[in-house]
Amino acid sequence: MSKILRKLAVTAVATMALGGTTLAASGTASADTSYHCRTSSHSVDNPAYSGALPDNFDFTVKLCAKRSGGYISSYAKISWDGPYAQQTYNENTFDTVRFHLQTKKSVSGPDKVVQYGNYTGLWYALDHASEYGNGSYETGTLKHKAGSSRYLADGYIQIDWNNDGRGYRNTYFSASPTV
Numbered sequence: 001m002s003k004i005l006r007k008l009a010v011t012a013v014a015t016m017a018l019g020g021t022t023l024a025a026s027g028t029a030s031a032d033t034s035y036h037c038r039t040s041s042h043s044v045d046n047p048a049y050s051g052a053l054p055d056n057f058d059f060t061v062k063l064c065a066k067r068s069g070g071y072i073s074s075y076a077k078i079s080w081d082g083p084y085a086q087q088t089y090n091e092n093t094f095d096t097v098r099f100h101l102q103t104k105k106s107v108s109g110p111d112k113v114v115q116y117g118n119y120t121g122l123w124y125a126l127d128h129a130s131e132y133g134n135g136s137y138e139t140g141t142l143k144h145k146a147g148s149s150r151y152l153a154d155g156y157i158q159i160d161w162n163n164d165g166r167g168y169r170n171t172y173f174s175a176s177p178t179v
Contacts, residue, residue, distance in 0.1 A: 038175065040174035043058045063076050065152050093127075093161070101119060102115070106152055121137060156172045
């Protein structure tokens with residue numbers, strides 16, 4: 001029996017044994033169902049373009065955190081629906097873009113940042129979006145040694161628009177539930 005047929009047979013038997021449940025495996029954090037997540041959205045206008053064509057980026061961010069084995073893990077998944085007209089978006093739209101992911105300890109008052117990461121891969125992903133201006137990007141996972149306190153994932157997109165002279169502008173999203 002060929003390797004492919006053997007794999008198909010094992011998958012079919014495993015599926016039947018689980019009562020029709022489909023088996024799936026993934027190495028990404030987003031496949032782990034023990035994460036507690038919250039999704040929020042914001043529309044961001046390109047300040048360097050003032051023409052008649054649409055130029056907004058509609059961002060959706062899912063911030064997730066989980067507690068496991070004495071650690072807090074957090075990550076973010078960013079997706080967007082951007083402008084597709086060449087006049088309103090091209091590889092020169094941004095000077096730089098990054099996602100600032102934070103793991104925070106939940107305290108009374110402002111939550112304390114215990115770990116953070118800046119993910120500049122978002123810039124590359126935006127510059128190489130689909131022909132319709134759509135795309136997605138997932139950050140790496142932050143892992144922090146945790147005590148008995150409650151923790152959460154938080155984060156924001158930082159965009160330095162080309163030719164606006166203002167540096168980074170932050171767009172904030174809703175933090176994950178505490179874990």
